[in-house]
Amino acid sequence: MAASAAAAIVSPFKCRLFPSQGFSGSARSFHLRKNQKRTVRKAVITAKIDFKPPPYSLDALEPHMSRETFEYHWGKHHRAYVDNLNKQIVGTELDTKSLEEIILVTNNKGDLLPPFSNAAQAWNHEFFWESMKPGGGGKPTGELLELIDRDFGSFEAFVSEFKTAAATQFGSGWAWLVYKANRLDVGNAVNPHPSEEDKKLVVVKSPNAINPLVWDYSPLLTIDVWEHAYYLDFLNRRPDYISTFMKKLVSWDAVSSRLEAAKAQAAEREREEERRKTEYEGENQTESEAVEMYMESDSDSSESE
Amino acid sequence: MALRTLVSRKTLRTSSLGLRGLQTFSLPDLPYDYGALEPAISGEIMQLHHQKHHQTYVTNFNKAIEQLDGAASKGDASTIVKLQSAIKFNGGGHVNHSIFWKNLAPVREGGGEPPKGSLGWAIDNHFGSLDALVQKINAEGAALQGSGWVWLGVDKELKHLVVETTANQDPLVTKGPNLVPLLGIDVWEHAYYLQYKNVRPDYLKNIWKVINWKYAGEVYEKECP
Numbered sequence: 174m175a176a177s178a179a180a181a182i183v184s185p186f187k188c189r190l191f192p193s194q195g196f197s198g199s200a201r202s203f204h205l206r207k208n209q210k211r212t213v214r215k216a217v218i219t220a221k222i223d224f225k226p227p228p229y230s231l232d233a234l235e236p237h238m239s240r241e242t243f244e245y246h247w248g249k250h251h252r253a254y255v256d257n258l259n260k261q262i263v264g265t266e267l268d269t270k271s272l273e274e275i276i277l278v279t280n281n282k283g284d285l286l287p288p289f290s291n292a293a294q295a296w297n298h299e300f301f302w303e304s305m306k307p308g309g310g311g312k313p314t315g316e317l318l319e320l321i322d323r324d325f326g327s328f329e330a331f332v333s334e335f336k337t338a339a340a341t342q343f344g345s346g347w348a349w350l351v352y353k354a355n356r357l358d359v360g361n362a363v364n365p366h367p368s369e370e371d372k373k374l375v376v377v378k379s380p381n382a383i384n385p386l387v388w389d390y391s392p393l394l395t396i397d398v399w400e401h402a403y404y405l406d407f408l409n410r411r412p413d414y415i416s417t418f419m420k421k422l423v424s425w426d427a428v429s430s431r432l433e434a435a436k437a438q439a440a441e442r443e444r445e446e447e448r449r450k451t452e453y454e455g456e457n458q459t460e461s462e463a464v465e466m467y468m469e470s471d472s473d474s475s476e477s478e
Numbered sequence: 479m480a481l482r483t484l485v486s487r488k489t490l491r492t493s494s495l496g497l498r499g500l501q502t503f504s505l506p507d508l509p510y511d512y513g514a515l516e517p518a519i520s521g522e523i524m525q526l527h528h529q530k531h532h533q534t535y536v537t538n539f540n541k542a543i544e545q546l547d548g549a550a551s552k553g554d555a556s557t558i559v560k561l562q563s564a565i566k567f568n569g570g571g572h573v574n575h576s577i578f579w580k581n582l583a584p585v586r587e588g589g590g591e592p593p594k595g596s597l598g599w600a601i602d603n604h605f606g607s608l609d610a611l612v613q614k615i616n617a618e619g620a621a622l623q624g625s626g627w628v629w630l631g632v633d634k635e636l637k638h639l640v641v642e643t644t645a646n647q648d649p650l651v652t653k654g655p656n657l658v659p660l661l662g663i664d665v666w667e668h669a670y671y672l673q674y675k676n677v678r679p680d681y682l683k684n685i686w687k688v689i690n691w692k693y694a695g696e697v698y699e700k701e702c703p
Contacts, residue, residue: 245675245676249675249676250676253676290623343563343567343646343647344624344625344626344645344646344647344666345624345625345667346624380624381623381624382623382624399624399667400625400666400667400668400671401667401671401676404667404668404671404672405671405672408526408530408672409526409530409531409534409668
């Protein structure tokens with residue numbers, strides 16, 4: 174999932190460079206196309222977004238996250254997001270896109286289109302199940318721990334910031350650890366000269382269905398803080414749920430491999446930028462040479478004497 | 479015994495003045511027992527909703543107000559601004575839930591009885607029928623993404639009824655300065671999850687059996703005499 178998420182991020186990035194094409198157009202044209210398609214097709218065609226079970230059995234995270242919670246959270250909530258998304262996109266152009274592409278297109282630069290909520294929540298929940306494992310918790314190791322120490326000061330400082338973000342996301346939402354590669358700290362400015370120091374681990378929180386893909390960050394870890402995620406096991410005690418998640422559930426293996434994929438993607442993007450820059454400079458070179466040659470031959474056939 | 483505790487009435491508390499004359503807010507008493515709205519809303523939910531969720535909003539609202547007072551008397555502008563979201567979240571939570579408890583009543587005290595008088599007439603006039611209004615409120619409440627409220631309100635200038643939703647704990651007035659709430663339904667998951675789980679539409683269908691239209695009518699008549 175991490176690899177496909179990483180790969181899929183590259184193409185929607187290109188998509189956004191050419192907003193007049195494809196789906197980043199107006200909400201109105203989206204609806205028109207959808208209605209046109211609907212009148213043509215009669216058969217019920219299932220759209221292709223998968224509904225997968227977590228990578229462990231529904232009782233595997235007991236007693237920290239109960240089987241009952243999974244039966245509702247995965248079996249009802251997550252399933253409904255996928256089913257409803259498929260119903261919304263069947264017979265439309267979105268039907269041919271990956272889930273990450275659907276998210277970026279329907280985010281529509283913040284002016285959310287109807288399928289966004291279902292699409293983003295489908296993605297968020299799959300990412301969330303894979304962020305946990307039986308016997309999880311403890312501390313990360315290797316490069317992930319080094320980066321955490323570099324960007325937060327210590328593992329404990331990171332945990333404190335992550336828990337605070339999760340506890341203070343008011344209403345429904347998510348808290349995230351992300352890898353930020355090409356963004357400056359200012360709004361949505363793209364960093365024109367990315368360096369190693371600018372590639373940072375950051376804690377962010379998001380409301381409702383929003384996720385860091387829409388900010389062009391690479392998500393590494395998430396915790397669901399919608400009330401349905403913890404109410405059956407912890408009632409109103411969200412901070413206890415968050416502590417349990419950190420101590421007993423986090424899969425640092427998953428976070429590490431997502432970090433690897435995010436770094437590889439960032440490196441690939443930089444190479445792609447370099448290639449584009451060189452090509453552009455190369456074209457300019459050829460043009461100016463041609464002009465010089467023209468002027469030389471002109472003076473040879475000389476009127477200047 | 480646990481059951482007795484569950485259904486016992488909370489003792490009346492009044493608001494109090496703090497050390498420096500600063501008004502603090504306190505959790506209002508429920509005008510009925512926790513279990514009195516069953517089976518529409520379980521006693522377990524009512525107790526948690528009142529004693530935990532609403533109480534937390536009150537506690538944090540008081541904290542934020544105290545900090546605001548301190549910042550204002552020091553002329554600390556950026557702290558004043560920084561506190562706004564905490565005041566909106568927690569103050570809104572206190573305001574909204576205080577209305578909500580009055581919007582509910584046990585069946586034996588008139589809960590579920592349709593509105594009479596001028597409000598009943600205004601509903602028929604504006605929405606066609608009470609049933610049409612209920613369907614509209616239920617549809618809006620079910621469609622609300624995340625956490626929030628669905629409201630029946632009255633525009634006190636234009637004198638007409640509105641159905642509106644607000645996100646998180648935003649009070650109805652954030653949707654229009656002239657809007658007065660008559661009836662609000664909490665659609666945060668904590669309002670129904672232990673009983674209805676993910677099926678918010680069932681909660682919305684059932685809550686009408688304990689809606690206190692008498693209170694809504696009184697508020698309406700005050701705004702539209």
